[in-house]
Amino acid sequence: MAGVLTRDQNAAGDSRATARLLTNLLESYTMVSDLPECAWRQRFTMAIKRLLLAKPRGFCAGVDRAIDVVNMALQLYGSPVYVRKEIVHNKYVIRSLAAKGAIFIDDLDEVPDGAVAIFSAHGVSPEVRATAAAKSLKVIDATCPLVTKVHMEAVRYANENRSIILVGHAGHDEVIGTMGEVPGRIQLVGSIEEAEKVQVPDPDRVAVTTQTTLGVDDANVIIDVLRRRFPKLTAPASDDICYATQNRQTAVKLLAEDADLVLVLGSDNSSNSRRLREVAEGAGAKAFLIDDASEIDPAWLEGVECVAITAGASAPEYLVQQVVACFRALGVEHVEEVMAMDEKVTFLLPPELSREMSSRGLTQLS
Ligand code: SF4
Numbered sequence: 001m002a003g004v005l006t007r008d009q010n011a012a013g014d015s016r017a018t019a020r021l022l023t024n025l026l027e028s029y030t031m032v033s034d035l036p037e038c039a040w041r042q043r044f045t046m047a048i049k050r051l052l053l054a055k056p057r058g059f060c061a062g063v064d065r066a067i068d069v070v071n072m073a074l075q076l077y078g079s080p081v082y083v084r085k086e087i088v089h090n091k092y093v094i095r096s097l098a099a100k101g102a103i104f105i106d107d108l109d110e111v112p113d114g115a116v117a118i119f120s121a122h123g124v125s126p127e128v129r130a131t132a133a134a135k136s137l138k139v140i141d142a143t144c145p146l147v148t149k150v151h152m153e154a155v156r157y158a159n160e161n162r163s164i165i166l167v168g169h170a171g172h173d174e175v176i177g178t179m180g181e182v183p184g185r186i187q188l189v190g191s192i193e194e195a196e197k198v199q200v201p202d203p204d205r206v207a208v209t210t211q212t213t214l215g216v217d218d219a220n221v222i223i224d225v226l227r228r229r230f231p232k233l234t235a236p237a238s239d240d241i242c243y244a245t246q247n248r249q250t251a252v253k254l255l256a257e258d259a260d261l262v263l264v265l266g267s268d269n270s271s272n273s274r275r276l277r278e279v280a281e282g283a284g285a286k287a288f289l290i291d292d293a294s295e296i297d298p299a300w301l302e303g304v305e306c307v308a309i310t311a312g313a314s315a316p317e318y319l320v321q322q323v324v325a326c327f328r329a330l331g332v333e334h335v336e337e338v339m340a341m342d343e344k345v346t347f348l349l350p351p352e353l354s355r356e357m358s359s360r361g362l363t364q365l366s
Contacts, residue, residue, distance in 0.1 A: 047303060047304055047305055048305060048306075048307060048330075048331075048332050049305050049306065050305065050306040050307070050332075050334045050335075050336065051306075051307050051308075051309065051324065051327050051334065051335045051336070052255050052258065052259055052307070052308040052309070053308075053309050053310075053324070053335065053336070053337045053338065054248070054251040054254075054255050054309065054310035054340070055251060055338060055339045055340065056244070056247050056251055056340070056341065056342075056343045057248060057251065057265075057309075057311040058265075058311040058313070058315055058316065058317050059315075059317070060242070060243075060244030060313040060343075060345070061144075061244070061347045062121050062144030062145070062242070062244070062313070063088045063313050063314050064346075065121075065142065065346075065347045066088055066120065066121035066144070067088065067097070068349070069087075069142040069349065069350060070083060070087055070097050070102050070118055070142070071097070071100070072349075072353060072357075073116055073118060073140055073353070074097075074101050074102065076356055076365070077116045078101075079100070079101025080101050080103045080115075081101065081102055081103070081116040081118060082102075082104075082105055082110070082111040082115055082116065082118065082137075083102050083103065083104050083105070083118045083120065084106075084107075084111075084117060084118065084119055084124065085104070085105075085106065085120045085122065085173050086104060086120060086173075086269075087102075087120045087121060087142060088120070088121050088270075088313075088314035089266075089269045089270035089271070089273075089314050090266065090267045090270060090312075090314040090315055090316070091267050091291060092291070092292070092316055092319060102118075108128065108132055108135060109131075111135065111137060113135045113136055113137070114135070114136050114137065115138070116137070116138045116140065117132055117137040117138065117139050117140070118139075118140045118141075118142055119139065119140070119142055119143055120142060120143070120173065121142055121143060121144045122143070122144075122173035123147040123148065123173070123174055123177035123178065124141075124143065124177050125176065125177050125179070125180020125181060125183075126180065126181065128177075140352050140353055141350050142350060143177075144212070144347070146212055147177070147178075147212055150174075150178055150209050150210075150212060150240050151177065151178055151181045153207075153209050153236050153240070154166070154178055154181045154182050154185075154186060154209055157182075157207035157234065158186075160205075160207075160234075161205060162206060162234060163185070163187070163201060163202065163205060163207070164182065164186040164187070164207050164208075165186075165187050165188075165189050165195075165198060165200075165206060165207070165208045165209075165226060166179060166186050166187070166189070166208075166209050166210065166211070167189050167190070167209070167210040167214065167219055167223065167226075168188060168190065168210060168211030168214065169190055169214075169271060170188055170190055172211060172271055174211055174212065174213070175188060175211055178209070178211075191222070192222055192225055195222045195225040195226050195229070196225060196229070198226075200230070203229070203230050203232075204230075204232045205232075206226070206230040206232070206233050206234065207233070207235070208226055208233055208235050209236065209240050210223075210239075210240040210241055211241075211271065212240060212241060213241070213242070213245045213271040213272035213275060213313075214245070214275065215249065215275040215279060216241055216245070216249055218278075219241060223235070243343070243345060244272070244313045244343070245313065247340065247343060248272065248276055248312070249276065249279045250341065251310065251338070251340035252264070252276050252280050252283075252308070252310045253282075253283045254338060254340050255280075255285075255308035255310070255338055256279070256280040256281075256283035256284060256285040256287070256308060257283055257284065258306055259285050259306045259307060259308035260286065260303070260304040260306055260307070261285060261286045261287070261288075261300055261301065261304045261306075261307045262280035262281075262285045262286070262288075262308045262309075263288055263290055263296065263307065263308070263323060264276045264277045264280065264289045264290070264310055264311065264312065265290060265309070265310070265311035265312065265319045266289055266291070266311060266314065266315045267291055267312075267314070267315070268289065270312045270313075270314050270315070272312050272313045272314070273289055273312025273313075274289060274312075276289075276310055276312055277289045285308065286304075288300060290323075291319075292319050292323075293322045293323045293325075296323070307327065307332075309324070
């Protein structure tokens with residue numbers, strides 16, 4: 001995809017922080033490894049024999065596109081551009097884009113009339129679109145097309161006069177956007193208990209949709225309950241849990257069967273990253289969600305022979321490589337990428353951005 005700044009350049013924007021984190025960990029190691037009876041040294045260099053990297057991991061097509069959108073908007077319109085909510089849920093991505101001139105806001109009221117506003121990958125409700133129109137904002141919509149698909153399903157089910165049950169997590173940006181498509185017509189269910197209790201006016205006219213980033217197995221159990229309660233339940237033809245979420249969960253499950261410890265790169269507010277940690281734990285491994293290498297607790301490594309690493313769909317690859325570099329520096333030689341499946345999904349740029357480029361005679365930004 002055409003982009004303003006390459007991923008490497010993005011990484012370079014955080015290089016000082018990355019170097020500092022790496023140095024901190026390595027300095028700790030050097031200090032303790034100088035001691036003859038150092039427990040750290042035994043843990044790191046003698047116990048850990050293998051490092052497995054999940055594939056696929058990290059950025060999905062929707063995140064790639066959303067980050068490209070902000071970078072391209074900055075290049076086309078100049079700073080500042082306003083981004084409603086976190087463009088994707090990762091603190092490194094946000095920090096990097098903010099340093100280039102993106103301003104992240106929670107509410108469009110914070111945006112000056114007529115300014116450039118970008119909607120995040122998680123989508124927005126029609127109410128937000130109306131506010132943007134009222135303020136004459138130049139909107140670029142970076143909503144992932146797979147989130148838009150869920151919105152369209154919700155609208156279709158409402159038009160068919162069905163009660164809609166959305167399986168998802170309360171308060172997540174994507175859930176707020178989807179529920180806002182059909183206010184008052186959609187109920188959120190986040191657990192088996194809630195699925196057992198949810199009430200609808202006509203049990204024969206119920207449809208279900210899901211958040212795109214749920215745990216596949218957890219969502220299936222909830223949907224099974226809904227199917228038992230509402231045998232005529234209507235569901236989308238293709239899964240709402242997106243390809244990236246499913247593939248990353250399949251890959252981490254595969255590795256977790258082998259690994260003693262799974263490290264998931266991702267921010268705490270990233271739903272799909274949190275699900276990866278849960279899936280790994282469910283497969284029998286110790287699993288932790290970390291923003292970067294500095295968050296690795298040496299105690300986690302005690303007695304561990306095989307460490308697996310994956311990354312949520314919003315976590316940059318350089319954070320994975322930073323962790324790999326730390327383990328290599330600590331003496332781990334066997335680093336192996338384990339491919340669960342190949343991914344070749346890409347999404348087109350938002351039409352408003354493509355139009356702007358072609359109006360300026362541009363096919364690509366450098
Ligand atoms: S995780 Fe899935 S739904 Fe979310 S941005 Fe990526 S591809 Fe789209």
